[in-house]
Amino acid sequence: ALPPRIERNFPSERPANSIRVLQWNILSQSLGEHNDNFVCCPLEALDWRTRRYRILEEIVEFNADIICLQEVDHYQFLSRALRTQGYEGIYFPKPDSPCIYIKGNNGPDGCAIFYRVNDYELIKVETRIVEVWRVQSNQVVILTMLRHKATDREICVATTHLKARQGALLSTLRNEQGKDILDFLENNIDGADCPIIIAGDFNADPTEPVYSTIRSDPRFGLDSAYRCDGIVQGAEDAGQEPPYTTWKVRGEGECCQTIDYVFFSRRHLGVKQVLPFPTGEQIGPNRVPSFQYPSDHFSLAVDFDLLPSSDASQ
Ligand code: NDP
Ligand code: CA
Numbered sequence: 001a002l003p004p005r006i007e008r009n010f011p012s013e014r015p016a017n018s019i020r021v022l023q024w025n026i027l028s029q030s031l032g033e034h035n036d037n038f039v040c041c042p043l044e045a046l047d048w049r050t051r052r053y054r055i056l057e058e059i060v061e062f063n064a065d066i067i068c069l070q071e072v073d074h075y076q077f078l079s080r081a082l083r084t085q086g087y088e089g090i091y092f093p094k095p096d097s098p099c100i101y102i103k104g105n106n107g108p109d110g111c112a113i114f115y116r117v118n119d120y121e122l123i124k125v126e127t128r129i130v131e132v133w134r135v136q137s138n139q140v141v142i143l144t145m146l147r148h149k150a151t152d153r154e155i156c157v158a159t160t161h162l163k164a165r166q167g168a169l170l171s172t173l174r175n176e177q178g179k180d181i182l183d184f185l186e187n188n189i190d191g192a193d194c195p196i197i198i199a200g201d202f203n204a205d206p207t208e209p210v211y212s213t214i215r216s217d218p219r220f221g222l223d224s225a226y227r228c229d230g231i232v233q234g235a236e237d238a239g240q241e242p243p244y245t246t247w248k249v250r251g252e253g254e255c256c257q258t259i260d261y262v263f264f265s266r267r268h269l270g271v272k273q274v275l276p277f278p279t280g281e282q283i284g285p286n287r288v289p290s291f292q293y294p295s296d297h298f299s300l301a302v303d304f305d306l307l308p309s310s311d312a313s314q
Contacts, residue, residue, distance in 0.1 A: 022064035023199035024299035040286035068159035195268035275301035
């Protein structure tokens with residue numbers, strides 16, 4: 001029998017009329033088994049026949065309205081399973097995913113967005129291979145416009161997975177990818193003053209330029225949800241990112257970083273609450289993935305409040 005999954009709970013009941021967003025790099029099956037070299041994780045914990053249900057449990061448990069995923073290399077499985085739970089999805093693979101070079105792979109990995117069909121109507125989908133200095137990179141972004149049926153407001157939701165690994169050049173590259181994504185956003189919201197949510201694995205800690213690039217872009221007024229949790233609207237920011245969003249042990253050592261975020265437009269959305277991260281003790285000495293948790297990244301989940309629209313025409 002498997003040990004129970006790491007238990008996490010929101011501090012409070014889900015607020016009425018809130019929008020719950022789940023962000024998660026689920027760990028590609030091919031990369032996790034063959035590329036990542038998680039030296040403290042038993043291989044059986046990565047066996048797809050059981051791991052897939054732990055991924056599903058984690059996604060379904062929090063009952064989010066909108067789900068942004070990265071490293072998806074079993075989209076068909078997820079899409080079929082999540083359809084039974086009331087979700088429809090969009091998937092866009094990386095153009096040259098490292099997965100396809102792995103023996104016995106299940107195709108490329110990519111990003112996906114799922115939304116609850118009872119509550120949201122898909123108005124538009126745009127996908128893009130992210131460019132750096134006008135040249136395509138191996139990273140992608142999905143952008144959707146979703147109509148929130150209860151309020152009849154359109155919300156822009158995007159997800160991405162930026163280039164991995166450390167180094168000055170790579171942090172510059174991620175910053176350029178961030179700029180390209182912001183331009184892509186501008187080109188696709190057509191001047192609409194709509195709420196924006198950009199969730200993803202940015203592979204950048206909060207000191208990296210891409211993090212400031214996103215937060216300081218005057219066009220959108222974006223901030224990071226976990227950082228803003230508990231901050232009064234309009235107050236000087238004093239909040240902090242969580243101490244980690246990924247915590248793993250590879251051959252080269254332990255890696256504990258904050259690199260996943262849910263960015264949102266502050267003039268349209270308020271953070272009501274966020275899902276806390278498990279403690280080091282809950283995670284255990286071998287870190288993740290493990291039998292207790294199926295990915296090396298933890299999921300982020302945020303309850304947003306839709307602020308009254310300043311635009312009377314909306
Ligand atoms: P990235 O550098 O963005 O990384 C790809 C994946 O590797 C990510 O999902 C990332 O996970 C994971 N990763 C990060 N750090 C490590 C690590 N230390 N050890 C193992 N895996 C890690 O890759 P690109 O999409 O830009 O693709 C380029 C890569 O693809 C090349 O580095 C190459 O390895 C591979 N490739 C191989 C080819 C071949 O012929 N074998 C051909 C083309 C590409 P996370 O984001 O969670 O950190
Ligand atoms: Ca990974």
